[in-house]
Structures are given as C-alpha cells and as structure tokens.
Amino acid sequence: MSSAPQKPSSQPLGHQLAAGTSTCAGCGALQGIRLVHDILDSKVFFVNAAGCMTLLSIYPFTPFAGAWLYTSMASAAAGGQGVRDALDIMLAGKRLPPQEDMQVVVLSGDGSAGGMGLSATSGAMDRNLDFIYLCYDNEGYGNTGYQLSAATPHGARTTTSTSGNPGYKKELFDIWTAHKPAYAATICGAEPGDLRKKVETLKGIKGPRLLLALSPCPTAWHFEPADTITLGKLAVACGLWPLKEYKEGRLVHTKVPKKTGRRPQVEEYLRLQGRYRHLFAPRRNDRVISEIQNRVDRYWEKVTDEG
Amino acid sequence: MKRTLLTGNGAAAWGARLACIDYLPAFPITPQTEIIETISSWIDQGLMACRMVSMDSEHSMITAAGAAAATGVRTFTATSSQGLLYGMEMLYAVAGWRVPLVLVNVSRALAAPVTLEPDHNDVLAARDSGFIQIHCATCQEVVDTMLLAYRLSEDKRLRLPVIVNLDGYYLSFTREPVTLPDPQLASRFVGPPTSRADQIQASHPTSLGIAVLGGSQYSYFRYEQHLAALAALEIYDDLGRDYGRLTGRSYSALACYRCHGADMVFVMIGSFATKGKDAVDQLRAMGLAVGLVRLRLVRPWPGVALATALADKKGVAVIDQNLSMGQGGILYQEVAAALYHRPDRPRVLCSYVGGLGGRDISLEDFRGMAEETLQAAASGRTPPPRLLYTEEDLAQMRAAQQVAAPDIDPGAETP
Numbered sequence: 039m040s041s042a043p044q045k046p047s048s049q050p051l052g053h054q055l056a057a058g059t060s061t062c063a064g065c066g067a068l069q070g071i072r073l074v075h076d077i078l079d080s081k082v083f084f085v086n087a088a089g090c091m092t093l094l095s096i097y098p099f100t101p102f103a104g105a106w107l108y109t110s111m112a113s114a115a116a117g118g119q120g121v122r123d124a125l126d127i128m129l130a131g132k133r134l135p136p137q138e139d140m141q142v143v144v145l146s147g148d149g150s151a152g153g154m155g156l157s158a159t160s161g162a163m164d165r166n167l168d169f170i171y172l173c174y175d176n177e178g179y180g181n182t183g184y185q186l187s188a189a190t191p192h193g194a195r196t197t198t199s200t201s202g203n204p205g206y207k208k209e210l211f212d213i214w215t216a217h218k219p220a221y222a223a224t225i226c227g228a229e230p231g232d233l234r235k236k237v238e239t240l241k242g243i244k245g246p247r248l249l250l251a252l253s254p255c256p257t258a259w260h261f262e263p264a265d266t267i268t269l270g271k272l273a274v275a276c277g278l279w280p281l282k283e284y285k286e287g288r289l290v291h292t293k294v295p296k297k298t299g300r301r302p303q304v305e306e307y308l309r310l311q312g313r314y315r316h317l318f319a320p321r322r323n324d325r326v327i328s329e330i331q332n333r334v335d336r337y338w339e340k341v342t343d344e345g
Numbered sequence: 346m347k348r349t350l351l352t353g354n355g356a357a358a359w360g361a362r363l364a365c366i367d368y369l370p371a372f373p374i375t376p377q378t379e380i381i382e383t384i385s386s387w388i389d390q391g392l393m394a395c396r397m398v399s400m401d402s403e404h405s406m407i408t409a410a411g412a413a414a415a416t417g418v419r420t421f422t423a424t425s426s427q428g429l430l431y432g433m434e435m436l437y438a439v440a441g442w443r444v445p446l447v448l449v450n451v452s453r454a455l456a457a458p459v460t461l462e463p464d465h466n467d468v469l470a471a472r473d474s475g476f477i478q479i480h481c482a483t484c485q486e487v488v489d490t491m492l493l494a495y496r497l498s499e500d501k502r503l504r505l506p507v508i509v510n511l512d513g514y515y516l517s518f519t520r521e522p523v524t525l526p527d528p529q530l531a532s533r534f535v536g537p538p539t540s541r542a543d544q545i546q547a548s549h550p551t552s553l554g555i556a557v558l559g560g561s562q563y564s565y566f567r568y569e570q571h572l573a574a575l576a577a578l579e580i581y582d583d584l585g586r587d588y589g590r591l592t593g594r595s596y597s598a599l600a601c602y603r604c605h606g607a608d609m610v611f612v613m614i615g616s617f618a619t620k621g622k623d624a625v626d627q628l629r630a631m632g633l634a635v636g637l638v639r640l641r642l643v644r645p646w647p648g649v650a651l652a653t654a655l656a657d658k659k660g661v662a663v664i665d666q667n668l669s670m671g672q673g674g675i676l677y678q679e680v681a682a683a684l685y686h687r688p689d690r691p692r693v694l695c696s697y698v699g700g701l702g703g704r705d706i707s708l709e710d711f712r713g714m715a716e717e718t719l720q721a722a723a724s725g726r727t728p729p730p731r732l733l734y735t736e737e738d739l740a741q742m743r744a745a746q747q748v749a750a751p752d753i754d755p756g757a758e759t760p
Contacts, residue, residue: 080547081547083416083545083550085412092556093556095552095555095556096555096556096557096558097555097556097557097558097562100552100555102550102552103550104547104550105545105550105551105552106550106551106552106553106555107412107415107442107552107553107554108553108554108555108556109408109412109435109438109554110404110408110434110435110438112404112405112434113404113405113408113435114408115405116370116400116401116404116405116406116408116409116412117408117409117411117412118412119370119398119400119405119409119412120368120370120408120409120410120411120412120413120414120415120416120420121412121413121415121416121545123368123370123396123398123409123413123418124367124368124412124413124414124415124416124417124418124420125416126396127367127368127396127413127418128416128417128418128544131367131539133417133539133544134417134544134546137547138546138547138548139546139547140546140547140550157401157402157405158401158402158404158405158408160401161400161401161402161405164401165398165399
C-alpha cells in the first residue's frame with residue numbers, strides 16, 4: 039500500500055456532491071441537495087445566495103464537480119441570469135461547444151427565497167430565465183442561529199420569536215405559481231422517490247423551475263440528527279408539507295396523505311421538535327395545536343373537494 | 346474617423362458599441378437612461394450584436410453583469426447615483442471576483458434631499474469598492490475612455506472592473522463635437538471579446554466568491570486586489586500612450602493645464618474642470634499665475650504623479666464636488682496625504698467644497714479661491730476649509746423658505 043496521503047474521493051458512493059462538508063450532522067438541506075444533484079449530473083453551475091450552504095465551498099475546497107458562484111443574499115437569481123445569458127451568448131457565437139454547456143441552479147435558503155431574494159427571482163421569472171431554483175426551506179434564518187423568517191411556521195419558536203411565531207408561513211410555492219413558471223414542485227429529501235420523479239420531469243423542461251425542499255434542521259428545530267428522515271416523512275404524512283407539482287399550468291398533489299382521522303396528527307410531528315416544546319410544557323397550548331391541525335385539515339379538505 | 350455631435354450619454358453608448366460588447370444588463374435611472382435607450386435602439390436596428398436584458402434593480406443588474414463577465418462575455422452596464430448605491434454591495438463582490446467589467450456612472454447628487462443634478466458623492470461612495478475609477482471631463486474623453494477601460498479591465502495583470510464616470514446634465518446631456526474612432530481601429534485596439542482564455546465551462550469549472558476561514562487567507566486575496574489596482578497606474582499610462590499613437594489623443598492619469606510657471610494650481614475631477622480651464626485662461630489674462638490639475642484616475646490614486654505635478658507650487662486649492670459630513674472634502678484628504686512627506690510640497694493646501702447638486706462654480710468663485718490661496722501662500726497661514734455659497738445663493742434659499750414656512754424667521758435658525 040502506498041504511504042502517500044490519500045485524497046478523498048470527489049464522488050464517494052457515486053454521489054455528485056463530495057463528502058466532508060461543514061454542514062451540521064443530520065442536515066436535511068444537504069440531503070435534499072445531494073439527491074437533486076445526483077439526478078442533474080455534474081454539469082451544473084450553482085449560483086448561491088447567502089445562507090447555510092455558503093459554507094459548502096470553503097477555500098481551498100469545494101464539494102462540487104461543477105462551477106460555483108457566491109453572489110449575495112438578495113441577488114442569486116440575477117447571478118443566474120448573468121451566467122445563463124453568458125453561456126447562451128457563447129454557445130450562439132460558437133465560442134462554447136454544446137457539450138460545455140451547464141445547467142444553472144440557484145441555491146437559496148428560505149430566508150433569501152421568501153424575503154430579499156424575491157425581487158430578483160420574480161424578475162428572472164418575468165424574463166422566462168431557463169434555470170432551476172432550489173430552495174432549501176429550514177423555516178428560518180438557520181445560518182445565523184435560527185431567527186424568524188417569512189417561512190417560519192405558526193407557533194414555532196425561534197431566537198427572535200421566543201414565545202412562538204404569531205404569524206404564518208409565507209407561501210413561496212404560491213408566489214412562484216402566480217408567475218406561471220415552467221415548473222414548480224415541493225420536495226423533501228425524506229421522500230426520495232417523489233423527489234426523483236420531479237427532478238427527472240424538470241430536466242426535460244426549459245424555463246424557470248422551482249424545487250422547494252422541506253429541510254429538517256436538527257440544530258434549529260432541536261431534534262436528534264438521527265431523526266431527520268423521520269421528521270421529513272412525518273411532515274408529509276401528517277399533511278403539513280404537501281408534496282405537489284405545478285406544470286403546464288396545472289397543480290397536482292403527488293402524494294396525498296391519508297384522510298383526516300386516519301393520518302398522523304400534527305402533534306406527533308410537533309412533539310419531536312424543541313421549537314414547539316412550549317406548546318406542550320409547562321402547560322399544553324390546545325389553542326395553537328388545534329389551530330395548526332385545523333389549518334392542515336382544511337387544506338386537504340379543499341384539495342379533496344377540488345380533486 | 347468620423348466627427349459628430351454627441352451628448353455624454355451618447356458618447357458612452359458609442360464607446361460600448363465600438364468596444365463590441367456582448368452583454369448589457371440594464372436598469373433605468375436619470376440621468377443615465379439615455380445610454381441604455383440608445384444601445385437598445387441600435388440592437389433593435391441590428392447595428393449591434395449585443396444581448397440586452399432589463400433587470401429588476403441595480404443590485405440585480407450589477408450581479409448579472411459580474412456573473413456574465415465571470416462566465417466569459419464582454420459586459421457593460423450603466424447607472425447613476427441612488428442606483429450605484431443600491432448596487433453597492435455587489436460592487437465590492439464583483440471586484441472580489443476579479444472579473445473584467447465596465448460600468449458607466451453618470452454622477453448625480455444623492456438623496457436626501459432628492460435632486461437630479463450632479464456632484465461626486467455617489468461615485469466616491471464606490472471609492473473603496475475595488476473598481477478602478479476613471480473620471481471624464483468631455484464627451485470625446487468618454488468615448489476614448491470606454492475603449493481604454495475595456496483594455497485595462499481585461500488586462501491579465503489586473504482583472505478588475507472599471508467605473509467610467511461622467512457628470513450628469515453638465516456632460517450627460519451636453520452635445521459636444523466628438524471624433525469617433527474608426528470601428529476597425531477601435532476593435533483592433535480593444536481586441537475581440539473572445540481574446541480571454543478564462544471562460545467558465547463544464548470541463549473547466551471555477552468556484553468564485555467562496556468563503557475563507559481566517560484573516561490570513563482573507564488578507565492575501567485583498568492585498569492581491571490592491572496590488573493589482575496599483576499596477577493599473579502604469580498600465581493605464583501605457584495604454585493611453587498607445588491610444589495616442591493610433592488616434593492622436595493620448596491619455597494619462599493627470600491632465601495638467603498651464604501648470605508650467607504657475608504659482609497656484611487648482612485640483613479638480615470631472616466636467617467642472619472645463620470651467621476651471623476657462624477660469625485659468627481668464628485669471629492668467631488678469632495677471633494671476635494659475636494652473637489646473639485634473640485627475641482622470643481616482644482609483645488607483647496617482648499620488649506620486651500628483652505630488653510631482655504640484656511640486657514647489659506656492660499654493661494649491663483642492664475643489665471637492667463632494668462632502669464628507671463632519672470632515673469636509675474627500676479628495677482634499679487624499680491630496681494632503683500624497684504631499685505630506687514630500688520636501689518639495691506646496692507651501693499651502695486649501696480646501697474648497699462646491700458644485701454640490703449641480704451648483705455652478707463661477708469665474709468669481711475661481712478668482713476668490715485663487716486670490717485667497719495666493720494670499721495664504723504669502724502669509725503662510727492656511728484658511729479654514731471653505732464651503733462655496735454666495736449671498737445670492739442664500740437670498741434664493743431665504744425666498745424659498747418664505748414660501749415653505751412664512752411664519753418662521755429663517756435668520757433666527759442660523760447657528
């Protein structure tokens with residue numbers, strides 16, 4: 039055996055994204071990104087918005103086989119515009135052989151995606167930019183220690199909503215579909231089959247394409263890293279995270295949970311997370327728990343009625 | 346070569362056209378808008394092979410411009426004032442990516458209060474961003490500087506973005522005779538957009554703007570950027586000389602006017618320096634030995650050349666068309682720093698702030714500054730920094746205050 043130091047394999051276990059990044063143990067965002075990247079293959083130009091995933095590329099390392107551009111918190115989609123346009127100009131001018139082209143993927147957390155990044159993203163949709171927007175939604179400003187964001191759900195405790203969020207999660211998916219994009223889908227790393235189908239579908243479509251990934255965050259949501267998959271599956275099963283797909287102007291739910299009464303109660307999902315502990319101790323807060331449950335039930339009643 | 350009448354904005358658009366830009370992300374703002382309108386109409390008429398995209402903000406615009414330039418196309422963009430500040434975060438980022446890019450800023454004073462007319466607080470806010478900063482005084486200079494800026498920006502020793510500055514209204518909307526370089530000559534000088542070998546592609550991926558941990562890596566990259574900017578001093582002068590051989594119009598970091606034999610010299614930037622030149626001629630006719638140094642380069646700062654140009658003068662008056670609240674004129678500080686250690690420095694260095702929000706600097710103003718500076722040189726006593734404002738300015742202001750609040754005696758407010 040050679041005694042020379044071994045370089046870590048750039049694609050362990052056949053993954054596009056190399057191991058050894060500095061994300062937290064049990065990071066649901068990284069799980070989703072890895073699954074998506076594997077299906078997209080290596081020719082990807084990631085344009086990153088400020089967020090947890092900024093720390094994937096730390097000099098002199100990168101876990102990506104493709105290109106990476108860190109832009110800012112507000113303008114990653116505009117960075118995607120510049121990259122896509124430049125590639126198109128070079129392709130049209132035969133300065134770039136077709137096999138050298140890359141898919142442009144904007145990588146953004148929910149804080150950027152639903153807040154200061156909206157203007158740039160909306161603009162990219164207006165212009166029908168051919169890109170994928172991958173939002174890892176951990177429902178708060180995770181990279182700074184979990185503060186309240188527009189995507190924080192009702193009742194969740196963050197470091198800036200210590201008695202629980204009085205507001206409601208902003209519907210980024212609806213904001214996207216109001217723009218009539220080429221494609222939009224919600225996904226979760228804990229549902230790889232559903233995720234795979236969606237990413238395969240989106241690969242065959244041009245234009246603005248959203249992948250909104252629920253990304254359970256052990257550090258911020260306060261649960262054991264081993265429970266990331268459990269949390270993701272439960273969020274889908276209890277109906278809190280609807281898996282859906284928008285294409286050709288139609289909305290389809292790709293995995294409908296069991297009927298009311300037969301599916302898990304949201305309480306099961308909430309109880310596993312420290313960010314909801316104040317709803318159960320020292321006194322149980324039935325008002326908020328049942329409000330969360332009722333909103334989920336109403337959502338699915340409406341889906342069934344319309345379906 | 347073709348001689349024609351062009352506004353400053355038209356000249357900037359011609360510069361972009363002659364530089365054969367590939368890409369223009371754009372966003373309108375007065376007084377810059379004519380530049381993007383002009384290029385847009387040329388694209389529609391098939392006169393330019395350029396892709397233009399209307400962005401949602403200057404922040405997005407500068408991001409798209411930097412990202413496209415990083416990927417490998419020759420990119421141009423333009424803004425003014427609030428737009429430059431709205432995109433400020435990205436100026437620093439794009440400079441750190443070390444990508445070639447030319448951005449025209451059409452100077453306009455900053456809110457509040459809101460105004461459309463020029464001063465230099467907008468572009469000087471970008472002073473420390475890492476962009477090279479070149480200031481133009483005439484429409485001819487705008488066209489020529491655009492070509493120089495692309496050469497400079499794409500130079501492998503630099504790889505830095507460039508701001509080309511021209512003053513709103515006074516230059517942006519003033520028609521002047523301009524000799525347009527022959528397109529073939531211009532494109533030979535600038536080189537084809539494909540001359541860069543650093544495009545990002547699937548087989549040659551790059552990571553840009555990535556995080557570093559710790560001050561030693563951070564410092565390394567920042568120092569590299571600084572040293573590259575300093576190198577632009579020599580490269581700019583070389584390019585300016587080459588350009589002169591081709592066109593008869595050469596450029597260097599400083600434009601000195603009647604400095605030879607001058608006892609007193611004005612230091613200025615931008616189009617108001619053309620008023621300064623005229624004043625120099627008239628004051629010379631009155632028997633005052635005055636001259637003018639106009640800085641074309643503000644970043645990198647041509648401190649040595651400036652100190653040499655001002656060596657052994659009796660007095661120097663720096664006219665700042667900007668104001669750092671609680672400090673004074675921004676360029677005054679930099680000029681003082683360039684002179685301090687020189688044994689041949691001028692006897693006195695006087696500070697004047699004027700031309701804010703487009704306020705005129707009149708011949709009388711220039712005469713007052715020249716006389717005061719010469720008296721200070723004779724007495725060895727430097728006057729305090731002056732804010733140019735006349736009785737007539739104040740009378741106009743008082744009349745407006747009477748309309749705004751007739752019941753209040755404005756004189757009583759004055760400290």
